[in-house]
Amino acid sequence: KKSEAWSALFSEPMSELVQRYTASVFFDKRLWQADIQGSLAHAAMLAKQGVISAEDHAAIERGMAQIRGEIESGAFEWKLELEDVHLNIEARLTQLVGDAGKRLHTGRSRNDQVATDVRLWLRGEIDLIDGLLGDLQKSLLAIADKNVDVILPGFTHLQVAQPVSFGHHMLAYVEMFSRDAERMADVRRRVNRLPLGAAALAGTSYPLDRELVARTLGMDGVCENSLDAVSDRDFAIEFTSAASLAMVHVSRLSEELVLWTSQAFGFIDIADRFCTGSSIMPQKKNPDVPELARGKTGRVVGHLMGLITLMKGQPLAYNKDNQEDKEPLFDTVDTLKDTLRIFAEMVGGIAVRKEAMENAALRGYATATDLADYLVKKGLPFRDAHETVAHAVKAAISHKVDLSELPLSVLQTFHPKIEKDVYDVLSLRGSVQARNILGGTAPAQVRQQIERHRARLS
Numbered sequence: 178k179k180s181e182a183w184s185a186l187f188s189e190p191m192s193e194l195v196q197r198y199t200a201s202v203f204f205d206k207r208l209w210q211a212d213i214q215g216s217l218a219h220a221a222m223l224a225k226q227g228v229i230s231a232e233d234h235a236a237i238e239r240g241m242a243q244i245r246g247e248i249e250s251g252a253f254e255w256k257l258e259l260e261d262v263h264l265n266i267e268a269r270l271t272q273l274v275g276d277a278g279k280r281l282h283t284g285r286s287r288n289d290q291v292a293t294d295v296r297l298w299l300r301g302e303i304d305l306i307d308g309l310l311g312d313l314q315k316s317l318l319a320i321a322d323k324n325v326d327v328i329l330p331g332f333t334h335l336q337v338a339q340p341v342s343f344g345h346h347m348l349a350y351v352e353m354f355s356r357d358a359e360r361m362a363d364v365r366r367r368v369n370r371l372p373l374g375a376a377a378l379a380g381t382s383y384p385l386d387r388e389l390v391a392r393t394l395g396m397d398g399v400c401e402n403s404l405d406a407v408s409d410r411d412f413a414i415e416f417t418s419a420a421s422l423a424m425v426h427v428s429r430l431s432e433e434l435v436l437w438t439s440q441a442f443g444f445i446d447i448a449d450r451f452c453t454g455s456s457i458m459p460q461k462k463n464p465d466v467p468e469l470a471r472g473k474t475g476r477v478v479g480h481l482m483g484l485i486t487l488m489k490g491q492p493l494a495y496n497k498d499n500q501e502d503k504e505p506l507f508d509t510v511d512t513l514k515d516t517l518r519i520f521a522e523m524v525g526g527i528a529v530r531k532e533a534m535e536n537a538a539l540r541g542y543a544t545a546t547d548l549a550d551y552l553v554k555k556g557l558p559f560r561d562a563h564e565t566v567a568h569a570v571k572a573a574i575s576h577k578v579d580l581s582e583l584p585l586s587v588l589q590t591f592h593p594k595i596e597k598d599v600y601d602v603l604s605l606r607g608s609v610q611a612r613n614i615l616g617g618t619a620p621a622q623v624r625q626q627i628e629r630h631r632a633r634l635s
């Protein structure tokens with residue numbers, strides 16, 4: 178389609194290639210609700226300040242209502258030659274209501290307009306993400322609650338370290354996702370500020386009431402420097418950074434789910450509806466969802482790198498570079514939301530293989546530290562106890578038994594102060610129960626933490 182030149186200043190129209198290269202409408206049209214919302218707040222303020230007439234304001238409202246209907250029904254015709262969502266909507270408004278539509282842009286530039294739209298849209302998405310982070314935490318709390326007394330080996334260096342409650346292990350993720358929610362809430366405070374009124378870069382000579390527009394849009398205040406208001410996208414970078422961390426937490430959980438479903442561990446089963454089979458190996462059930470989430474984490478972290486690099490070389494104020502903020506930001510939001518939704522569901526469908534977990538904990542001398550602590554209570558310095566237990570573990574390894582399976586007479590050859598009550602601390606349950614300290618894995622502590630989180634989330 179042959180299009181017209183931008184304005185009287187231009188002697189030739191853009192080529193189709195340049196048009197396609199510079200246009201953003203096919204991705205930024207998803208900002209349409211924010212764009213209309215921002216325009217209506219601007220128009221109402223223009224009328225109140227006497228910059229446009231009450232009739233013009235009414236015409237703008239009427240036109241926007243119609244446009245809203247057209248977009249919702251799919252009847253709205255988005256035009257590439259109108260470049261972006263802002264010009265598409267404004268052009269249609271003018272088509273519908275004439276000169277009133279042409280007056281809407283008084284005291285405004287697309288530079289403060291787009292910055293406002295992105296902030297309004299992102300604020301809404303942050304609120305949805307906050308809800309989804311809450312849902313995921315609730316799913317984790319439910320599975321933690323059911324499995325407080327299930328014991329699995331805790332690992333360091335992926336070597337069996339000490340027994341821990343499976344409920345406690347799940348609560349570690351609740352902590353991570355609760356911090357992600359806090360970070361989102363913090364980012365939201367800086368997202369929720371109004372650029373409108375900054376105009377192109379220097380402010381405007383019209384008597385705009387910026388604070389009124391901020392209030393109308395539910396914003397916490399205005400951006401106080403016009404150059405900064407139109408040009409910085411740090412709020413988008415911060416959001417993507419918080420989103421990246423949330424994805425990293427999902428990714429760590431994913432890695433564990435993948436390991437735990439593998440035959441070598443056999444700790445859990447993931448419900449079939451989250452897995453796929455193999456086209457060649459009939460026996461396969463693959464944990465695709467956690468694998469993909471781990472993969473998509475790379476993609477979101479990539480968006481963070483993209484956005485932060487986008488910003489670094491830009492002189493003040495607005496540059497068209499910033500149009501490139503949208504696709505990574507949109508994809509970050511979509512990926513995070515889908516991932517959180519699917520995990521909240523999937524976590525609820527995890528079947529815990531209690532025996533496999535406890536057998537694994539029994540295989541790695543997970544209670545060796547407990548034996549050392551036992552000797553410390555009998556008066557040995559910790560370093561000596563540590564050395565004594567190393568000898569006992571060595572003997573158990575050579576007999577291919579657990580520490581708890583060594584007869585008392587054998588244990589006493591390592592230290593005479595070892596008595597019959599040693600078997601209480603050598604059991605998995607005894608070991609876990611002993612760690613009855615704030616933040617520790619004892620079931621009593623885990624139950625308290627679950628209650629604390631439930632109260633916070635309700």
Ligand code: ARG
Nearest residue numbers: 201261287288291497499500
């Ligand atoms: N589509 C543009 C963007 O996303 C809108 C602002 C364009 N401003 C301009 N002066 N060309 O950044």
